[in-house]
Amino acid sequence: MNPLPLTLALGPYDHTRDVTDGTVRVEGVQLRTLDLPIEEIFYRFTLHREWDVSEMSMGKYIALRSQDDTSVMALPIFISRAFRHSMFYVREGGAIKRPEDLQGKKIGIPEWAQTAGIYGRGYLSDYVGLKLKDIQWVQAGVNEPGRKEKVKLKLPEGMQYRNVPDSSLNEMLLKGEVDAVMSARPPLGLGQGIVRLMPDYQAAEEQYFKDTSIYPIMHGLVLKGPVLEAHPWTGMSFVKAFTEAKNRSIDRLSDVTASHAPLAWLAEYTERMRGMFGDDFFPYGIGPGRGGDINRATLEAFLKFGFEQGVCHRKLSVEELFPKQVLGSYKV
Numbered sequence: 489m490n491p492l493p494l495t496l497a498l499g500p501y502d503h504t505r506d507v508t509d510g511t512v513r514v515e516g517v518q519l520r521t522l523d524l525p526i527e528e529i530f531y532r533f534t535l536h537r538e539w540d541v542s543e544m545s546m547g548k549y550i551a552l553r554s555q556d557d558t559s560v561m562a563l564p565i566f567i568s569r570a571f572r573h574s575m576f577y578v579r580e581g582g583a584i585k586r587p588e589d590l591q592g593k594k595i596g597i598p599e600w601a602q603t604a605g606i607y608g609r610g611y612l613s614d615y616v617g618l619k620l621k622d623i624q625w626v627q628a629g630v631n632e633p634g635r636k637e638k639v640k641l642k643l644p645e646g647m648q649y650r651n652v653p654d655s656s657l658n659e660m661l662l663k664g665e666v667d668a669v670m671s672a673r674p675p676l677g678l679g680q681g682i683v684r685l686m687p688d689y690q691a692a693e694e695q696y697f698k699d700t701s702i703y704p705i706m707h708g709l710v711l712k713g714p715v716l717e718a719h720p721w722t723g724m725s726f727v728k729a730f731t732e733a734k735n736r737s738i739d740r741l742s743d744v745t746a747s748h749a750p751l752a753w754l755a756e757y758t759e760r761m762r763g764m765f766g767d768d769f770f771p772y773g774i775g776p777g778r779g780g781d782i783n784r785a786t787l788e789a790f791l792k793f794g795f796e797q798g799v800c801h802r803k804l805s806v807e808e809l810f811p812k813q814v815l816g817s818y819k820v
Contacts, residue, residue, distance in 0.1 A: 489516065491518035496508070497539050498522075501568070512733045513729065516725055530543075534638045534639070545601075554794070559712065559713045566771075567709055572611075573686050574693075575670050577669040579664065587612065593624070596669040601799045604672035604704075604706065606790065606799055609793065610792070615696065625649045631657075632656055633655055641798050658675035658682070661677065716811060774815065
């Protein structure tokens, strides 16, 4: 059988590079890779589906799935995950000192359906105890005017939300037109009049995981629906290849004999990760085991947040996110 030619767009990650450089092959596939900035990948693929396989915002994906859109289907391969307590920005010397102080304030966001924002609002509502409808939400580009939502929203009645097309969140925060900004990408004024609301965010994130079992999943890997429908075997081929690449990355980062990244104490840091998340500290899949349990707890919370915030048009189950053929594997 001739390999199926497919094009993949993906950011540069150590845990995916063995696939993108051909060291680990995707069975039955001739893969061509585009290395593009993440915002460009999301914009072009979400709006125009310009290639076959893509990194994709999980927020955008669950919005589409909740509308029964099958033009793309995710695999249980979680390309990027990150805690987001560091994403809350305020004016230096201002009155807002704690997350609790955000009640009733104006908060700037780049997009309502941004994955980081969904987790951030879920943290505010379910962990801090704030009422999201009491907050005024202002949508704009982080550092440039003109950013728009990319998916159709179904905001809850009474949610205060408005778009500002002619200014940036960075500018509005410095001018006092918003009280805080929630953004995965920092505003340009960070360190120049803008500071993080939680300077010791790592300690807060570790406690949040201990309390909730949520290890936020930001980006997934998706295939175009017609590709998966015509070639259903491609799903498991990608799962196997990306899992092998991730395992190789973990082995490299755990090696004490050489510096596989320009960081001191890298191997010691990986041991700290194992202490928190288990031996597979960047888990894929939703099957049984510690990694699968963490992913399931994370996705269940994320889907709850997405539905309550109007990103999802209906409540989704975790199983609805992925094609059935990739949720199990054979045993020998």
